[in-house]
Amino acid sequence: MPQKKILIVLSDANSFPLKKPSGPSNESKIVDQPSGFFLMELAKPLSKLLDAGHEITFASPKGQEPKPDPNSESLLAFAGNFYERRRENDLLERMKRENGFSTxxxxxxxxxxxxxxxxxxxxxxxxxxxxxxxDDKELGRILGYFHRENKPTAAICHGPYALLSTKASGGEFAYKGYKITCWSNAEEKVMESMLGGEVEKVETALMNAGAEMVEGVGEKVGCTTLHRELLTGGNPMAAEELGSRFVRMISV
Structure with a gap:
């Protein structure tokens, strides 16, 4: 397969807003909940892209060093597979040395x-x-180009939230009417019970913008959704399939 250039967009944030109850009157306050990229959701597709011989460019809104979600580095996230976790951490260390992942x-x-x-x-x-x-206008500009040119675009879990940036750059959601799979409201509610607060729902935000959400048993066990140029997956279990399908899309 000829080498092609692939852009991987990461967040600069190492936390996200969590609304938590506060005080005897049960008023709410916003706290910064530690987070970052989910390790296997980056590493598994990245590994497949590299194995296919493609050139990777990492980018983010401010160019800051990406940080992993602490929960994604736990052995629990890897179902106790120490060796798999080490392989994925080693891959990112290699990217820091060779591909400018830290910058x-x-x-x-x-x-x-x-x-x-x-x-x-x-x-x-x-x-x-x-x-x-x-709401990043520059990301919206870039995604708008990929949308107009029908070029392969992939996002997983909370990543599809970034698609909303097309509203910030052009005033209209580029993926209106698209079938999209993301981290579902039901999955987020489980996280909310663990975190003790409320999180903005990706599924609701995309649905309100005009997307047709694909959610159900298939999404829970790692199935992905392809609509036109857009490939999406709902949770870490989809990382393997999403990486394989994305590589096939690029090879066309």
């Missing part, structure tokens, strides 16, 4: 001319995108 490009530094050189764009999950990707 991603600022999205604003990617010109309209340069964005045309990328064959695909991928946005991993973790709660961090809730903090800064949904």
């Amino acid at each position: 991603p490009r600022k999205l604003s530094s990617i010109s309209d001319e340069e964005v045309q050189s990328f064959a695909g764009v991928f946005i991993p999950g973790g709660h961090a995108p809730l903090s800064d990707l949904g």
Whole structure:
């Protein structure tokens, strides 16, 4: 397969807003809940892209070093598989040495001319995108190009929240009417019970913007959804399939 350039967009945030009850009157307050990218949702598709020989460029709104979601580095997240966790951490250490992972490009530094050189764009999950990707105009500009040109676009879990950035750049949601799978409201409610607070729902936000949400048993066990140029998955279990399908899309 000929080498192609792939853009991976990450959040700069290492936390996301969590609304928690406070005080005897049960008023709410917003706290910063630690987060970042979800390790396997980045590492598994990234590994497949590299194995296929593609060139990776990392980018974020401000070009800050991406941080992993602490929960995604736990052995629980890997079902106790120590070796799998080590492989994925080793991969990111390699990216720090070879691909500038610690110093991603600022999205604003990617010109309209340069964005045309990328064959695909991928946005991993973790709660961090809730903090800064949904309203980023530069990301909206880039995604708008991929949408207009029907070029492979992939996002997983909370990553599809970033698709809302197309409203910030153009005033209209580019993916209105698209079938999209993301971290579901039901899954988020489980997280809310663990965190003791309320989280903005990606599924609701996308549905309100005009997307047709695909949610159910298939989404829970890692199935992905492809509609036109957009490939999405709902949770970490979808990372393997999403990576494989994305590589196939790029090869066409």
